[in-house]
Amino acid sequence: MLIVQCSWCQERMKKPDHLVYKSKHNALGIPDNMRQYVRPAGELHDVPLWDFVTPPPPSNPQLPPPFPTGAPTQSALDPWTGRFLSHTLLEPAPPVSQQLVPLILTNTATVPAHLYSQPGTDRQGQLRHPEHNVVGIPDNMRQYVHPVGELHDVPVRDFVVPAPPSNISTPKKRKCEARQYEDRLYIKKPPNAFMLYLKEQRPKVMAELNTTGSAAINAVVGKRWRSLSKDQQAKYFDQAETESCRHATEHPDWSTKENYGKKRKRTRNRTSSTASASEPKQEAQQAKRLCVTPAQTQPSSSYSVVKEPLKQPQRQPTVTNLPHQQSACVQLQNTQTTADAPVCQVNPVLPASHMDFSASASLASSAPVQLQKEAPFVSDTNEALLSVVEQLDPLLTSEQFQQPSSPLIGPQLSQTSLASPVYCALSTLYASPDTFFKNQKEPIGFADIQHDIWPILPVTPQPDTLSCSNTPKYSPISPFSLENSSPSKLLDSFVAPTECQPMSPVFSETAKYMMSLLNDLEPGPFAQHLQPSSPQAGWSSPESDQSCRPPNHSFLQTLY
DNA sequence: CTTCCTTTGAAGCGC
DNA sequence: GCGCTTCAAAGGAAG
Incomplete structure (x- = not known):
């Protein structure tokens, strides 16, 4: 230790x-x-x-x-x-x-x-x-x-953290644990959500109660745990999932049965003193049977759209919970199990067959959607877009578009073909995110668009993916990736055909709006970069894939 | 020195 | 599939 x-x-x-x-x-x-x-x-x-x-x-x-x-x-x-x-x-x-x-x-x-x-x-x-x-x-x-x-x-x-020097003080350890550590074959279980919460809360409760008795502390923490909302607990379930995944990555052949019965063998002698303690446990177990398990609940997200309880298994997320999934900047493009590809993916890449556009489609049609308060963009398309105008107007006229240091703008821009209005719109959207977020006090509008379209921008599927399942994968494109990408390449990513999959309505709506916004731009330092030398310059959709173009691709072309 | 206590969740085990 | 058991953490208490 x-x-x-x-x-x-x-x-x-x-x-x-x-x-x-x-x-x-x-x-x-x-x-x-x-x-x-x-x-x-x-x-x-x-x-x-x-x-x-x-x-x-x-x-x-x-x-x-x-x-x-x-x-x-x-x-x-x-x-x-x-x-x-x-x-x-x-x-x-x-x-x-x-x-x-x-x-x-x-x-x-x-x-x-x-x-x-x-x-x-x-x-x-x-x-x-x-x-x-x-x-x-x-x-x-x-x-x-x-x-x-x-x-x-x-x-x-x-x-890799080097092994600690031998003179570092070793914390108090039980002999049995010492033996376990001596036995390198003993691999401990990964902590579950409650254990993570317990670990976090123990010092606080210890200070509050002014006691070091773990039994009393654990009882208090357990009570607090039960009082947490599902969203609050979701944080710890996420952490536990990550830990479990990490554990599985490092010990692919390990299972809990290897520890079963090895630590100690004791006979649970539930006496009257423990009967009261087991009572809430029974209640909890009963509640567990009645309620959706935490792992299946909607994880907390500032951008999640809440429609209905998830009907699909957790590992097959729909677009409904994609805003949470947006946290996956870029999924693994290859599911091979190698030293560079962790063996497990908590939330596997979303195959097209699992894409449920109902949520985003409802956004485009302004269908009523139950929303979390942090998601103004998806609350109502028109109102949200108007709010985005307010967010973007000062941005579009800000000095950041003239800063040559920005990777998206400045001198480099003039050296690059910028024909795609979609790209222009998106480069505007993503321009200098650091600057934007530094100046952004309210995490709404602009940022919400980003979070909404981020996880569902289509990219060209990978060959190995195609050969395996013919299902394209959706690679979120982070603003930071955009910063490092050339316009034409980004355009490839945005509009390349993805096995005839329709572009996300959210993305389409966003692109459409961005185009309308750009069309209203007055000529200026930034707007001049929007005038391509050739209307098709930089628009590098492969002609060979014309027959397999998603419907919204033509829509995007009409934006010219 | 070893196990218990005490909590919840995950997983194994036996029926 | 159900119910029970074990083990993850922690450190004082008890045997």
């Missing part, structure tokens, strides 16, 4: 010394000698994401130092310009003093969607992982990271 002081909350924790779990308390920070190789790549549910910095060509002395041992083969081409990236374009890593970030490192969450769109090719010199067809973790960096599970579908990796 390793005593770790969380660099996020300063809480001291005990961790198994062989592993540091993925959690907010896993915030050991990026090792100093690794900082030069990673860059911030956005956030996923408030959790900062980091990705590897693609190494520059060694000839440029202004560029960061090469990777530790042997430069990886990935090139550092700017998808915008086709030129090698200058390290000055990369966001600087936060200073070491800001070691408050949870170290969530993923090599797929931040891969621009266009890199998936042409599997097997080598556009702009981008080499892909030979098995997963994505830009993978550089080979010589793999030794430094290990999978720690998934965070809302996104495979998460963390830096």
Whole structure:
């Protein structure tokens, strides 16, 4: 067991010394000698994401130092310009003093969607992982990271934490546990939702009750747990799912039966003293039978649309709960089980056959939908769009569209073909998200559009997917991915045919609205970039796929 | 030194 | 399928 002081909350924790779990308390920070190789790549549910910095060509002395041992083969081409990236374009890593970030490192969450769109090719010199067809973790960096599970579908990796020095004080351990740890075959069960809640609440209750008796504390926490709403509990069920997934990833052959009966063998002698304690348990069990299990309940989400109780199994989410699923920035594009592809996906990629557009369709038709208060965009299409106008107007005229430092605008823009109004609209939508969110006080409107369309933007299905099931997968495109993508490639992602699947009505409505908004733009620094040299320039829908075009593709073309 | 207590949820086991 | 048991965490109490 390793005593770790969380660099996020300063809480001291005990961790198994062989592993540091993925959690907010896993915030050991990026090792100093690794900082030069990673860059911030956005956030996923408030959790900062980091990705590897693609190494520059060694000839440029202004560029960061090469990777530790042997430069990886990935090139550092700017998808915008086709030129090698200058390290000055990369966001600087936060200073070491800001070691408050949870170290969530993923090599797929931040891969621009266009890199998936042409599997097997080598556009702009981008080499892909030979098995997963994505830009993978550089080979010589793999030794430094290990999978720690998934965070809302996104495979998460963390830096390998070296074994603690022997002089670190070992917390009090029971002998039996010591024996268990000596026996490396003993693998503990992953904690369930309540255990996670218990772990979180124990220090608080301990302070409130001014006692260290676990039995009393657990009783109080158990009572509080039962008083939590389903939404409040959902947070812990999500965490438990992540932990379970991480556990399954690390121990694919393990099951709970391996521990069954190994810890201790005792005969439960329920006396009268425990009868009262078992009473609420029976009630809980009865309630469990009567109620929807927490795992099947709607997880808490600021953007979820509540229509009816889920009728499908949890692992086959409908668009109804997609806003929650949006947390999956980018799903795994490959379900192969390898060292780079966690063996389990909590929320597997949504196949088209499971897409239920009823919810989003109802949005387009303004059908009444029961809403959570945080989802104004989906409450009423017209009103929501009007609210978006209010949100976007100041944005469109703001100085950020003239800032050359923005990856989406500025000088680079003029070097790039920007023919697609959809792209323009979406680039507007996503332009400088950091700036926007910094200035955005109310998390409504603009952000809601993002969250609504984010998870359901269609992309070209992957060949392996097609060969397996002919079901396209929907790859959410994060604004951070957009930042790193060229317009034409993004356009590929947005409008490429996806096995005749209709584009999400939410997306269509959004694109339609954005077009109308752009049409009303007065000529200006930003608007001039909307005038393409050729109406078709940059619109790179493959002609060969014309016959298999989703209905809304023609709609989008009519937007010209 | 080992097990119990105490909680909920997940999973195994036996019928 | 149902009911019961075990185990995840925690640390003091009890045997």
